[in-house]
Amino acid sequence: MKDTFATRDTLEVNGRKYAYASLAKLGERFDLKRLPYSMKILLENLLRHEDGVDVTSREIEAVATWDAAREPDTEIAFMPARVLLQDFTGVPCVVDLAAMRDAMKALGGDPTLINPLSPAELVIDHSVQVDVFGSEDALEKNVAIEFDRNQARYSFLRWGQKALSNFKVVPPRTGIVHQVNLEYLARVVMHTEIDGQAWAYPDTLFGTDSHTTMVNGLGVLGWGVGGIEAEAAMLGQPSSMLIPQVVGLKLSGRLPEGATATDLVLTVTQMLRKQGVVGKFVEFFGPGLQHLALADRATIGNMAPEYGATCGIFPVDQESLNYLRLSGRSDEQIQLVEAYAKAQGLWHDANSPEPAFSAVLELDLADVKPSMAGPKRPQDRVLLTDVQKNFHEVVGPLTANRRKGNGDVDRFANEGGASAIGNPSNAIGETGVLVEHNGQSFRIGDGSVVIAAITSCTNTSNPAVMLAAGLVAKKAAARGLKAKPWVKTSLAPGSKVVTDYLEQTGLLSELEKTGFYLVGYGCTTCIGNSGPLPVEVSKGIADGDLAVAAVLSGNRNFEGRVHAEVKMNYLASPPLVVAYALAGSLDVNLSTDSLGKDAQGKDVFLKDIWPSNKEISDLMASAVTSEMFKKNYADVFKGDERWNAIASPDGALYAWDEASTYIKNPPYFEGMTMELGTVEDIHAARCLGLFGDSITTDHISPAGSIKKDSPAGRFLISRGVQPIDFNSYGSRRGNDDVMVRGTFANIRIKNQMLDGVEGGFTRHIPSGEQLAIYDAAMKYKETGTPLVVIAGKEYGTGSSRDWAAKGTLLLGVKAVITESFERIHRSNLVGMGVLPLQFKAGESAKSLGLTGRESFDITGLDNGNAKEATVTATAEDGSKKQFSVHVMLLTPKEREFFRHGGILQYVLRQLAGRKAA
Structure with missing residues (x-):
């Protein structure tokens, strides 16, 4: 490592010396006090990795002299x-x-060179589905189903745990990756031996999930990337990025009575989406920090992808430090x-100077009000008092196609929605669809x-919102x-x-x-692992073509994501989730309408069962202890009997299993040689899909359940898999044959090449035939x-779904032309x-008449x-x-990756070449 600026020094803590x-x-040469916290982290990263090739003194000086107002134009390498x-x-x-x-073996290199060079930790948290609910044995039954469905995947991961060095797996039934990261895996400060010296x-x-940013609440800089970029990082390749702008959000005051961290983050999301922070860092500062618990900060950091940062x-x-102590970190680590x-100079207190920012927004926490977000985007915040009104505004277009004929369903729609459903304060009446389930009849x-x-x-x-949910449930149950x-x-x-x-x-x-x-x-x-609705409820939705809703304490509510049969999805705090379960409908105003009647026939209102901030904080102080963290993370990588009983190869x-429909050797490296290719112009291409705004990776990437009449479903059936054993697309991400067939197959995607058709279809040109997108792509491939x-x-x-890029490639797509890209997906496309x-600005498919x-x-x-090409x-x-278009290969490194055919091919040639040398 080089040290152009002579910054190597020694820090002694607990009798141990660390180089840093x-x-x-x-700072003796540059004014670093004005730098935001996140920019100092980037600067240290460059200082430590200076090698004169990927990181030079020029990049270090560019960050040290960072101009807050400057548009990003300088590339740096981040490791x-x-x-x-x-x-x-x-x-x-x-x-x-x-x-x-x-x-690597085929290229004549050493296969064991393919290993993570820095710690790589995998948490199995996305495979469990809600197949069973509402009973004491729901957990055990869901876990049993999970292990049965995922034997092949889990066996493969156990192989990886044994064969790959520097790689650890947190087994199922432990927790969600970002919470496990916050509570246990995050170090805040790393220490390791480098050339015999402790650093x-x-x-x-x-992280290969966009909500990696949750750990930002703990002061750890990280963000979501595509799987291929993560793999490159694991293999020692720095990530090229432009020095970002940093937007500051100044917090003051404290949350008022009745407001939760969820309400706060939905407010922040709406503010920052309006500001426009895509591709930028956001940093929180100001006197309000002293009134914001670490868990609240993590909640805000978690939703960075939703506000676009x-x-x-x-x-x-x-x-x-208080949180590190509470969560059971060692005294040595905390010190x-x-x-x-x-x-x-990374420590913040009341005397810390206010950094320079590219833009500054301000929020008084006292102004935060109870809110939800929906029905299909996390930035669409709705005040709790306005949810009923919002429902009436959105339900009309969702039900317009069925407003024909007569009968209860049509009368129900014409009367303006579900005013009677789930709200005992209103007369129910003979509206809606009659359903009989578990011995009960309801509409x-x-x-x-x-x-x-x-x-x-x-x-x-x-803990604050989880305990709040429990308190709401307790008070509701008492009534x-x-x-x-x-x-x-x-x-x-x-x-x-x-x-x-x-x-x-x-x-x-x-609860x-x-x-x-x-x-x-x-x-x-x-x-989307919500599992099936009860058969009778599902039938009722279909019979009435109903626009029903989900209320969830999540961060994503895009169309078709939560459940295929649910058209409206609202994000809410856990206590509000409980409240809406009690109400059973969106067509209530929780601030004024009754949730139901108690045994004495008295109305029960939300205000009657909502806990005070003091109730919650007192409970937190007495109930959440460091011993709980220490006990639950003592053997976190060990797993239970089910995990340890899974057989796996050595x-x-x-040892690839050709019969497996879960794990398959992908085709990315077929025919690969050490010779570098060239980027050729594209001729006589056809359009696979013409889409509008806000096409998400949920629209592109295979996700959710697999339909038996879909290309992926037909493939699985041809391989002897019965529909009951299809599992989800997410669980089959290790098999490209399944995943490519599900790319662009979302039930809500709208291809403008077709008239009024939803779902993964396109028009094959020149035949004019309407086909599933996969089937059309294969027909184009034949020619x-x-x-x-x-x-x-x-x-x-x-x-950050890597299959949104991988599937695009395997369908035969050479280029994607858009008005604007989301950061991670553009990077993923380059990587593949x-x-x-x-x-160009002001131009679009519509303006050009395409x-x-x-x-x-x-x-x-x-x-x-x-930098530009002609189409x-x-x-x-x-x-x-x-017309002219911008070529979105933004850095020299990205152009190099692209010439190699992708990041993985680049890494392979580098490692194989090193071995050959």
Whole structure:
């Protein structure tokens, strides 16, 4: 390592000496006091990795002299200290590493060179589904089903645990990856031996889930990346990025009575989306920090993808140390964190200077009001008092197609929604669809809440809102209220610590009384693992073509994500999830309407059962202890009897099972040689899909259940898999044959090449035939026809799903042309060798009159060096339209990756070449 600026220094803590790259020494040459906290982390990273090639003194000086107002134009190389995986995204990562070992052997290199070079930790949390709910045995039954469904995947991960060095797996039934990271895996300050010397440096990470940013609340800089970028980081490759702008959000005051961290984060999300922070860092500061618990900070950091930022970070301060102590970290580690942060100028207190920011927003916490977000985007905040009004505004378009004829369902729609459903204060009347389930008869209609889920890392990591939910349940149960019989309720905590403190306070049994039984430790509903609705309820929804709702404590509510039969999804705090389960409908005003009647016939209102802030804080102080954390994380990598009983192969190379429909050697390296290719212009391409704005990775990437009449379903049936054993797309991410067939197959995606058709279909040109997107792509493949995808603004927002890029590549798509890209997805496309192109400002497919029926030539790429290219669209009558697009290969490193065919091919050639040398 180079040390151009002579910053190497020694820090002594507890009698042990640590080498470190001193920002104080660099501060003798540059004014670093004005730098935001996150920029100092980036600066230290560059100082420590200076090698004169990937990191030079020029990049270090560029960050040290950072201009807050300057548009990003300087590339730097960032190397995270560790990588964090969850199993949906982690399985394909490990599959790719196994495939790279095979490819390395074929290239004449040493397969065992393919290993994570920095700590890589995978938490199995995305596989559990809510198959069973509302009973004491729901957890055990769901876990048993999970292990049965995922034997092949778990066997493969156990192989990886044995064969790969520097790789650890947190087994199922432990917790949600981001909560486990916050409560246990995060170090805040790393320490390791480098060339015989103990070094201390900031804990930084890449995660293969966009909500990796949750750990930003603890002062740890990290963000979500695609699986392929994470793999490159594991293999020692720095990530190229532009020095970002940093937006500051100044917090003052404290949360008022009745407001929760969920209400706060929904407010912040709306503010920052309006400001526009895509591709930027967001940093929180100001006097309000002293009134914001660490768990609240983590809640805000978690939803950085929802407000569009790369990260949403808080500095290290006394509250950080308090949390480290509470969560059972060692005294030695806590002392190292404090000493290092203070030595590096990374410590925040009342005397800390206010940094310079690219823009500053201000929020008085006292102004936060109870809120929800929906019905399909997390930034669409709705005040709790306005939810009923919002429901009436959105339900009309959702039910317009069925307003024909007569009968109860149509009368129900014409009367304006579910005013009677689930609200005992109103006369029910003969409206809606009659359903008989579990010996009960009831009616459901538009706005009926059919899913109420306490789920997702965003909120289940926060004791305040979890205890609040328990207190609401306790007070409701005391008045004789419970969830309506049509509501599928679920409690899926982010770690076993949560159930410990709920049991300690007696609130777990109170939640059960209202219908909320423990169903598993995992993401469940928030990622679409909500499981099937009761058959009778599902039939009622279909018979009435009803627009029903889900209320969940998650961070994502995109169309088609939570459940295929649910058209409206609202994000809410855990106590509000309980409240809506009691009400059973969106067509109530919880601030004024009764939730039901008690045994004496008296109305019960939300205000009657809502706990005070003091009740919650007193309970937290007495019930949440460090012993709970220490006990639950003592043997976190060991797993239970089910995990340890799974058989798995041994050996450096994985023994692929050709019969497996879960794990398969992917085709990315077929025919690969050491010779570097060139970036050729694209000729006579056809459009696979023409899409509008806000196409998310949920629209693109296979997710949720697999339909038996879909291309993926037909494939599985051809391999002898029965529909009952299909499992989810997420669970089959290790098999490209399944995943490519589900790409662009979301039931809500709208291809503008078709008239009024929803779902994964397109029009094959020139035949004009309407086909499933996969079937059309294979038909184009037979004729050697390259493909393009065209879309509007914010293409690729949503979870960092690597299969949104992998599937795009395997369908034969060479280029994606949009009005704007989401950061992670654009990076993923580059990493897989798919060319991202962007329309010029003010231009779009609509303004250019593109129909998707044209033939497209993309020229002037100049072997990937061009900043602009020319697109010529030739219509069926021979007329041509020509326009320029931006080539979104933003850095020299990205252009190099693209010329290699992707990041993985680049890494392979580097390692194989090193071995050959």
